[in-house]
Amino acid sequence: MKYGIFSYDENKIQFNVGDNVQSLAAKQYMPRVDTYINRERLADYHGEKMKVIMNGWFTHNYNNWVPSEDIEPLFVSFHVNNTAAPGMLNDKGIAYLKKHQPIGCRDQFTADLLQSKGIEAYFSGCLTLTLDSYKVDDSERGDEIYIVDPLYSYPRWEKMTMDWKWFVKSILNGKLFQLGKKKKHLKKFISPDLLKSAIYINQEPPANTYNDDQKFAMAEDLLHKYAKAKLVITSRIHCALPCLAMGTPVIFVNGFDSFVDSCRFDGILELFNRIDIDAKTGAFTANFPLEGKITKDTVVKNLEKHHVLAEPLKEKCRNFINDKKN
Numbered sequence: 447m448k449y450g451i452f453s454y455d456e457n458k459i460q461f462n463v464g465d466n467v468q469s470l471a472a473k474q475y476m477p478r479v480d481t482y483i484n485r486e487r488l489a490d491y492h493g494e495k496m497k498v499i500m501n502g503w504f505t506h507n508y509n510n511w512v513p514s515e516d517i518e519p520l521f522v523s524f525h526v527n528n529t530a531a532p533g534m535l536n537d538k539g540i541a542y543l544k545k546h547q548p549i550g551c552r553d554q555f556t557a558d559l560l561q562s563k564g565i566e567a568y569f570s571g572c573l574t575l576t577l578d579s580y581k582v583d584d585s586e587r588g589d590e591i592y593i594v595d596p597l598y599s600y601p602r603w604e605k606m607t608m609d610w611k612w613f614v615k616s617i618l619n620g621k622l623f624q625l626g627k628k629k630k631h632l633k634k635f636i637s638p639d640l641l642k643s644a645i646y647i648n649q650e651p652p653a654n655t656y657n658d659d660q661k662f663a664m665a666e667d668l669l670h671k672y673a674k675a676k677l678v679i680t681s682r683i684h685c686a687l688p689c690l691a692m693g694t695p696v697i698f699v700n701g702f703d704s705f706v707d708s709c710r711f712d713g714i715l716e717l718f719n720r721i722d723i724d725a726k727t728g729a730f731t732a733n734f735p736l737e738g739k740i741t742k743d744t745v746v747k748n749l750e751k752h753h754v755l756a757e758p759l760k761e762k763c764r765n766f767i768n769d770k771k772n
Contacts, residue, residue, distance in 0.1 A: 447518075448496040449767075453482035453661075455506065456653040463649045464684030465502065466665035468523075471573040471688075472499040475763040482658050488513035499763060500524055501552070501573040503710070508533030512542040520766040522550035522759055523573040526559060528709050535563055550762065554713035569713050571755030573763070574684055577691040578756070580669045584693075587674050591742065593636075593644045594680035597701045600628040600725070631701065631728040635721055636679070637741040647671075649682050679740065683711065686718055690752045697734075697746060701725050719746045 451469040454461065465485075473479055476497075483491055483498060486507040491514040498513075501523035505511060508530045513519060521543070526534055533539075543549055543565045550570030551557040560567035632641065647668065656664065672678055672685065673692045680686050681699045689696035698718035702708050703725040719734040734746055 448480040448494050449476040449478055450481045450483040450496045450498045450517075451476065451479055452485045452498075452502065453658045455484065455486050458653065460650040460653050461656075461661065462684075463651065463661065463665050463668060464682055466661050467577075467669065467684045467688060468502045468572075468574055470662065470665055470669070471523075471577055472501055472763075474576065474579055475499065475767050477767065483517075486510060488517060490514070492516055497767065499573070499766070503527060505530050505534065511539055519546055520763065521546055521548075522570045522762055523552040524549055524556060524570075525552040525710060526556045528555075531559060535559075540565060550759075552714070553710055555709040570759060570762075571717075571752065572683070572687050572714065573759055574687040575691050575717075575752045575756040576760050576763075577669065577688045578693075580673050580688070581692040582673045587676060587694075590671070590675050591640065591644045591677045592647055592672065592675050592679070593641075594647045594678060594685045595649050595682050596632060596679060596699050597628045597723070598650075598681055599702050599707055600631075627728075631723060631730075634728050635723075635730050635732075635736075635739050637739040640740060640742050643742065644679070647685075649685060677744065677746070683714060687714070687752075690717060690748055691756065693748070695719075695746045695748060697721060697740065699723065717749060717751050719749065 451472050452465070453469070454465040480496070483496070485502065486505060487510055489510045489512065493516055495516055495518055497518045497520070500519045500521045503525050504527065511534050540563050543560065547566040549560055549565060549567040551560065551567050552570065552572045554569045557567045557569045649668070651664070669688055669692070672689050672694050675694050678685060678689050678694055678696045679699060680696065681701065686696050686698045696718065698715070698720045700711070700715060700720055701723040702711070721730050721732050723730045
């Protein structure tokens with residue numbers, strides 16, 4: 447038996463280190479990693495039987511779904527995005543998922559979607575909630591406050607200039623003239639002093655720059671940083687969820703206004719101390735006590751709701767790897 451974890455395609459300008467964080471969550475349960483297997487090309491694998499934990503976002507390449515019969519899958523923390531659902535959930539796709547049910551879903555949207563197709567499915571939460579293996583003793587926690595890709599769904603120059611079609615589209619839809627919106631909205635709930643002193647992290651480095659080993663090393667480095675942080679403020683779920691696992695105080699900034707984004711969060715947002723923002727006006731509410739703005743002295747305690755999801759996930763993954771019959 448072989449063991450694999452996912453690698454991922456890049457887009458034209460960047461890749462998402464959060465994908466590699468999800469693979470590290472799966473790696474914890476493997477006795478070894480024999481190979482990286484590309485999430486978008488699972489149907490192309492042929493060889494010795496290989497166990498793969500099928501967690502994460504699916505998929506850009508739904509024409510290459512379903513996975514090879516040489517892959518022995520465990521479906522937990524599985525997300526079918528609404529953009530891919532019509533292509534994935536054809537007769538062939540439904541039959542494949544029924545063969546491997548019950549399907550543990552990262553969000554309630556996916557669970558409801560699969561159930562509507564007659565597939566046995568349940569809300570499992572995200573496997574990154576089990577990354578407490580990176581947790582450090584509180585005596586190692588420093589004074590660093592990280593702001594990680596806040597409001598990254600807002601208009602960004604890099605995305606608008608990805609090619610000429612995007613640029614023209616951004617002019618026509620008016621997004622080109624909203625480039626200052628993110629900074630304006632952040633100032634509403636984060637103090638000027640903290641905006642100046644915080645350490646900023648971008649979890650979308652440039653494409654065509656790093657190999658897979660370097661990407662995983664980058665993901666490891668980020669987890670070690672977050673594990674020792676005083677506070678993390680982010681709009682990235684694969685920053686915020688690991689922080690819950692590692693006991694790092696985290697505030698999730700929710701400014702998403704499209705269903706493509708929001709369907710990923712159904713059932714997950716309830717786990718966080720959260721700032722919810724109206725993406726049009728910048729008006730915000732907090733679901734935790736907040737007087738004025740977030741400052742260097744703001745103290746939040748995580749809600750600790752994630753444990754009820756994390757412990758069953760750990761057990762399922764361990765049983766899957768240890769089951770010699772599979």
